[in-house]
Amino acid sequence: MKEDVKEFRKTKDYLICIDSDGCVMDTMDVKHMRCFGPCLVYEWDLGEYRDEIIRLWRKVNLLSVTRGVNRFQGLAQVLKSINENYTTVEGLEEYLHWAESAQKLSDKSLKEAYEKTENICMKKALDWSRLVNQSMAMVSDNKKPPFDGTEDALRMAREYADIVIVTAANRQEINKEWEFFELAQYTDLLMSQETGRKEECLRELLDKGYEKDHVLMIGDAPADLEAARRAEILFYPILAYQERESWEKFSEALKHFTEGDYTGAYQDGKIKEFQENLHIEDK
Structure with missing residues (x-):
């Protein structure tokens, strides 16, 4: 599986882009409830x-x-609420500006921003x-398996389309998970938080020569739909807590x-199901 978009070449008329966490991999609950949240409590001493x-x-x-936003954007939202409702978060405003405006939201880009500013909130976020x-x-x-039906779907999609993982998650972790469950064999490229925002990743892929109505994004989060x-x-x-049915x-x-x-009534119906499942309204 390639990790540099410059090495990627169009081989089929169709392209399918797939998110990972909560879409292919059953990782959302375990990562957020056992890792992201508790680590936030520890780092900011919020016991x-x-x-x-x-x-x-x-x-x-x-x-x-x-749901499904980049970790640093999710952290920004939570820290903002903590600052408003629980306790002051030192250096928050400068961190919020970075999370909103940075071209890439990754450990590397945050480290560079911290070295320029020495902002305490950036340091804690890093x-x-x-x-x-x-x-x-x-x-x-074994605690982060793929949802039932994903391998069959990937195998089927591979017959018609190039397959690219487009995720806001950490590259190393995603690569490890897809390799462990032998799903990487169905993909051509991994684009992660280190590559850039999802919309930018999709535009880079379109530059490879695909027609827009020949490109499909599969995702479980509003950020995937927006991108x-x-x-x-x-x-x-992929509907949250209905993942197996979605893949079937x-x-x-x-x-x-x-x-x-695909466009028109069919896609409109799918988007309506998606929004109702997360109790959100269309813009």
Whole structure:
């Protein structure tokens, strides 16, 4: 599986881009509830509010319109709420500006920003992210399996399309998980938080020569839908807590996609199901 988009070449008329956490891999609950949230409590010394902070993290990152956002954007939302409702977060404003405006949201780019500013919130966010990575590395791969039906769907999609993982997660962790469960063999490229924001990744892939209506983004989060809309490509949702059923229905979606009648009523219906499942309203 390639990790540099410059090495990637179009080999088929169709392209399918797939998110990983919560979409292919059953990792959202274990990563967020055992790693992201607890590491936040530890790094900012919020033990007296532990239960409230863990619930807040879950709401922001799993059960709302911000489900699946980049870790640093999710952290920004939670820290903002902590600052407003629990205790002052020193240096927050400068961190919020970075999380909103940085071209790449990764440990490397945050380290560079911290070295320029010496902002205490950036330093804590960087330490938190590294602690999260260490924590996730300690979680057994067997606790992070793919959802039922994903391998069959990937095998089927591979017959018609080039396959690219487009994720806001850490590259090393995603690569490890896909290799462990032998799913990397069905993919051509991994684009992660180190590559850039999802919309930018999709636009880079379009530059390889695909027609926009020949590109499908599969995702479980509103950020996936928004990136697809901004890149003007198609979207297929994996519904939270209905992942197996979503993958079982993918063969129908693939048929519509390759026969050229995915847009319109079919895609609109899928997006409506997706938004209702997360209790969000369309813009």
